[in-house]
Amino acid sequence: MKAAVLDDVGVPPHFGDFAEPEPGEGQVVVDVAAAAVNHLDLAKASGLVLHRAASDSVRGGVRRGRSDGPRPSRLLRRPVAPYGSWAQRTLVPETDLLDVAAGVDDATAAALGNTGLAAWLALSWRARLQPGESVLVLGATGAVGSVAVQAAKSLGASHVIAAARNPDRLQWARQHGADAAVVLAPGTDLPAAFRQAAGDHGIDVIIDPLWGEPALAAMQAATPGARHVQIGASTGATINLPATVIRSAELEILGFVVFRVPLQARRDAYRSLTERAALGEIAVDVIRLPLAKVASAWEQEQHGAHARLILTP
Template sequence: MRAAEIRTPGRPPVVAERAAPEPGPGQVRVRVTAAPITPLDLLCASGESYFGVPATPYVPGVQGVGLLDGRPVWFATAAGMRPGDGSMAEHAVAASADVVALPVEADHALVAALGLSAVAAWRCLTGTGELAEGETVLVLGAGGVVGQSAVQLARVAGAGRVVACARSAAALKRAERLGADAVVRLGEDDVDALARRLGDAAGPVDLVLDPVCGVPAAAALRTLRPGGRLVNLGSAAGEEVAVPSALLRSRSLRILGYTNNELTAEERREALLTVVGHAMAGELTVGYEKVPLHEAARAWDRPGRVVVLP
């Protein structure tokens, strides 16, 4: 079969022929139809992740969509995190517990593009963030898949007002098309200036979904009403956020962390099928690019979500 191989950490994959994988105990083999290139794939393949330097060569791809005995499924792998191969090949193996049966009508490429990014957005909003009917949600990093998903899923979950933030004008226009009530362009503002602009656009905010951290998160905290929550699930704008103690205490604010790694297999399955259902109902989509497997190297670090089609 053909597969993308990471041979040297920090370099793009090489597409080559290799033997099809054989499932071991508790595993199944899936014929892959769509495999996204995600930030986690890039991080693991860099050799600089907290998982350590991966054993090479290996096939990247921590999630994918395919066919198991002719039935559509989504599946997860530990490629780059533990020894073993992932989804960017014509065939992949996965633990049976990490396979989720999909509706027959599901769009494989769209499900791959959404995947765990949309799961994270959904769980941050409805689980960790405890979104209540009619609340105002501020989405930082709305240009990414998590942010795009959050803009739409916040509305589905009952938000009364959704405000989106991103660095590019194109991302903001897309957020408006996806249903954002207002948008704010992130620039080089200091914390106070950005907080004023966010406050002008959003008014008092109940819930901030934060995949970026850094200055945007520090500014967003200042827009929260008493009892407001900020859920962090990424650090695209910096690893640290300055939080004045008086701000936290005077408004009884909550700063919460989220990772998909804490989900049980059943929680992940339920969330995935929920977002797939919203996608099939026309309530959820994201921007993505489809590329054939032989172009995986050229598309490896391309901006935006790329879905590889074996």
């Protein structure tokens, strides 16, 4: 079969031949319909041993029914090494297939697999967002942030503030549910800008894939009792966080990683997320590329593609 094959650590995979997967007990071979290209895949694949199909960490693959008749699409959570989703076929434990709601195209379902789940679960499971609460989404132009803006609205948030560097791309967030936007421009008094954008709603939940100065400013603007969900560090790995900031807003700072969420919660979340996508409440900009273009997809993701890259084997 054809697959994205890693010949060396840290260099783009090439499109080539790879051994057909042979199922062991409790495993199934599936045809891959669409597979997302995530930062996580690049990071993990860069440290993988040689001669593996890229990459066993790819979680965004979506399967289609095979020759035994039409079956609903399902998300491949974790292919069995050395197989990955960037291939015509892959191998997965039967228990690792998550249901995709009817009516969602495969590329969107794949795009929602890792970053979409992160956004949805950070709000619903980690922050325990309640209808009527207000949410500030940092990095709202990114893969996690752009879903978080829409998911917050879909989960009943009364007021959603989108914050990011690029004013043009923030318009997308405004068109997809954000009630207010803050540009993370150098020299801006960010705590004041966040407070102004929040108005009387305050800020009950902060979704933070950035850390760095925007995260500190968000905490300074938060409503007492707010939950700050720490997801990633696109801006910087460390901040100087005065104790008074945490105390004065009685902040709950909550670390979050998708893979630590119990499997059943992930199943339920992915089902809900794809149902909302089917209803048009959650959209993702995707660029479809044939699997043969995997090296180009890798390079584009490394340089910050502004749409979700989806490989179609």
